[in-house]
Amino acid sequence: MAMAGGIVVILLFIVSLLASWISPYDPNEINLHEVLSNPSFAHLFGTDQLGRDVFSRMIWGAGISLKVGFVATGVAICIGVILGAIAGYYGRWVDTVIMRFVDIMLCFPAFFLILAVIAILEPSIWNIMIVIGLTSWMGITRLVRADFISLKERDFVQAARAIGASDLRIIFRHILPNAMASVLVAATLGVAGAILTESALSFLGIGVQPPTPSWGNILTAGKNNIDIAWWLSLYPGLAILITVLGYNLLGEGIRDSLDPRLK
Amino acid sequence: MAPLLVGITIVCFVVIHLAPGSPTDLQTDLNPRVSAEAKARLQSMYDLDKPLYKQYLLWVGKLATLDLGKSFSTDHRPVIDKIMERIPITIIINVLSMALIILVAIPLGVLSAVHQNSLFDKVTAVFVFIGFAVPTFWLALLLMILFGVHLDWLPISGIRSLNYEYLPPFAAFTDLLKHLILPVLLSAFGGLAGLSRYMRSNMLEVIRQDYITTARAKGLSEWVVIYKHALRNALLPVITILGLSIPGLIGGSVIFETIFAIPGMGQLFYMSVMSRDYPVVMGILFIGAVLTLIGNLIADLSYAVADPRIRIA
Numbered sequence: 044m045a046m047a048g049g050i051v052v053i054l055l056f057i058v059s060l061l062a063s064w065i066s067p068y069d070p071n072e073i074n075l076h077e078v079l080s081n082p083s084f085a086h087l088f089g090t091d092q093l094g095r096d097v098f099s100r101m102i103w104g105a106g107i108s109l110k111v112g113f114v115a116t117g118v119a120i121c122i123g124v125i126l127g128a129i130a131g132y133y134g135r136w137v138d139t140v141i142m143r144f145v146d147i148m149l150c151f152p153a154f155f156l157i158l159a160v161i162a163i164l165e166p167s168i169w170n171i172m173i174v175i176g177l178t179s180w181m182g183i184t185r186l187v188r189a190d191f192i193s194l195k196e197r198d199f200v201q202a203a204r205a206i207g208a209s210d211l212r213i214i215f216r217h218i219l220p221n222a223m224a225s226v227l228v229a230a231t232l233g234v235a236g237a238i239l240t241e242s243a244l245s246f247l248g249i250g251v252q253p254p255t256p257s258w259g260n261i262l263t264a265g266k267n268n269i270d271i272a273w274w275l276s277l278y279p280g281l282a283i284l285i286t287v288l289g290y291n292l293l294g295e296g297i298r299d300s301l302d303p304r305l306k
Numbered sequence: 307m308a309p310l311l312v313g314i315t316i317v318c319f320v321v322i323h324l325a326p327g328s329p330t331d332l333q334t335d336l337n338p339r340v341s342a343e344a345k346a347r348l349q350s351m352y353d354l355d356k357p358l359y360k361q362y363l364l365w366v367g368k369l370a371t372l373d374l375g376k377s378f379s380t381d382h383r384p385v386i387d388k389i390m391e392r393i394p395i396t397i398i399i400n401v402l403s404m405a406l407i408i409l410v411a412i413p414l415g416v417l418s419a420v421h422q423n424s425l426f427d428k429v430t431a432v433f434v435f436i437g438f439a440v441p442t443f444w445l446a447l448l449l450m451i452l453f454g455v456h457l458d459w460l461p462i463s464g465i466r467s468l469n470y471e472y473l474p475p476f477a478a479f480t481d482l483l484k485h486l487i488l489p490v491l492l493s494a495f496g497g498l499a500g501l502s503r504y505m506r507s508n509m510l511e512v513i514r515q516d517y518i519t520t521a522r523a524k525g526l527s528e529w530v531v532i533y534k535h536a537l538r539n540a541l542l543p544v545i546t547i548l549g550l551s552i553p554g555l556i557g558g559s560v561i562f563e564t565i566f567a568i569p570g571m572g573q574l575f576y577m578s579v580m581s582r583d584y585p586v587v588m589g590i591l592f593i594g595a596v597l598t599l600i601g602n603l604i605a606d607l608s609y610a611v612a613d614p615r616i617r618i619a
Contacts, residue, residue, distance in 0.1 A: 277448070284441065287441075
């Protein structure tokens with residue numbers, strides 16, 4: 044199953060890299076003669092309310108999803124790893140302050156926080172990515188902190204300290220590499236979560252802004268034409284489902300192979 | 307509890323002040339007749355001319371009396387009134403979907419643990435995996451197309467039909483139920499997958515404990531062993547998980563209430579975000595976090611009720 048997930052992930056990478064070669068139409072080419080036409084050989088997934096080819100828009104949308112997923116997760120990992128490492132390594136009041144902050148952030152419905160910030164800072168793809176990242180680092184912080192607490196007492200850390208390594212060196216060179224396994228799993232699952240969040244935001248019209256194609260904003264068109272154009276609703280959602288499923292399976296697979304006990 | 311509440315107010319305050327320029331720009335920039343003095347007067351009305359820490363203290367002082375300011379929208383009503391009239395329907399939907407999650411996910415998890423590796427277990431596992439990955443707003447769209455457009459069984463927007471006031475009480479009640487089916491089902495969907503999977507792994511762990519072997523050795527029936535001895539212990543951690551799922555449910559209400567045009571807090575939040583009605587946005591952000599906090603508190607208390615060992619500590 045993890046293999047299947049991996050294949051989906053790799054395929055998506057290839058599709059989004061080759062988007063300009065494999066998409067049959069320009070994703071933003073408006074064709075008012077073919078508004079909302081049914082799926083056919085000319086337009087595999089039909090056309091939208093402006094006559095744009097849905098298949099081409101979805102191919103370009105794949106790249107957007109991937110970009111959002113990776114950048115948002117990257118932001119979350121940077122914050123999560125740094126705060127988790129500091130909290131776990133130094134302990135005491137530093138730990139208390141950081142973990143309290145985590146508790147506070149967890150009180151906010153993430154979607155509320157994201158929407159509130161977007162309301163203030165104009166919705167744009169970069170803002171979306173950063174804001175999703177800023178609201179999804181808490182889990183990683185907890186994971187990294189737990190790893191650090193158990194790792195810092197181990198002999199190799201004592202040895203590093205004995206030869207006079209600095210705190211910074213111990214944290215990043217000695218402990219962190221040993222804690223990366225759980226971060227990798229969390230990151231893979233995090234990409235899936237970020238893609239879901241982005242699609243929901245774009246669906247609500249607060250995410251990736253038209254005319255830039257995204258799976259979420261094609262679904263908005265689907266909702267507006269719900270009684271006449273089912274293809275606008277079906278295919279983009281299916282694409283999101285398969286992508287998220289792919290990342291989840293891959294993440295679970297990595298977890299199982301790293302720690303067979305969890306199976 | 308108290309430090310968390312203070313933290314929540316600080317985060318809300320920081321979010322407000324992320325805004326470039328001042329919140330009053332929206333009211334003044336588009337209006338060429340607003341003079342510099344009027345702008346300054348507006349600024350001092352919202353305390354924006356004072357240092358930040360003072361603004362924070364003033365704001366918290368108002369919060370303590372539930373004064374969340376006035377909406378920027380044309381009605382200029384107090385934010386707290388706008389939120390309060392919309393909270394009940396949001397809470398009803400969330401409580402109903404929470405009940406649905408508990409009623410479905412727990413038996414599902416228990417059964418798949420008891421019959422580990424059976425066909426039922428495998429089918430449930432597939433369902434759970436898909437449940438994790440499905441964008442629920444998309445599922446909502448598909449169900450709207452199926453039940454609302456093609457089959458015409460269920461209404462797809464609002465919580466009442468147009469002729470609601472003329473219906474006899476029973477018909478009015480079923481009318482309300484019909485409107486609530488899809489939203490409740492969908493907002494429960496995400497939590498279902500998570501909880502049933504969690505329940506399964508908990509149950510599997512409990513079944514392997516020594517006291518279960520003891521119960522079996524005493525000659526108790528399998529039914530009593532599973533549903534009396536094992537289930538009670540496996541259920542305990544679920545309370546925490548339910549508490550943790552509250553922010554997700556509340557956050558999800560934005561999506562469902564927007565899709566199904568339900569006049570609840572989520573829809574109000576969405577509309578306020580779209581129209582940059584900052585006081586309402588901040589008010590709901592704060593109330594949403596407080597609701598989560600209350601939910602977690604209830605979870606902690608019920609944990610103590612369910613597990614006598616907790617009460618001592």
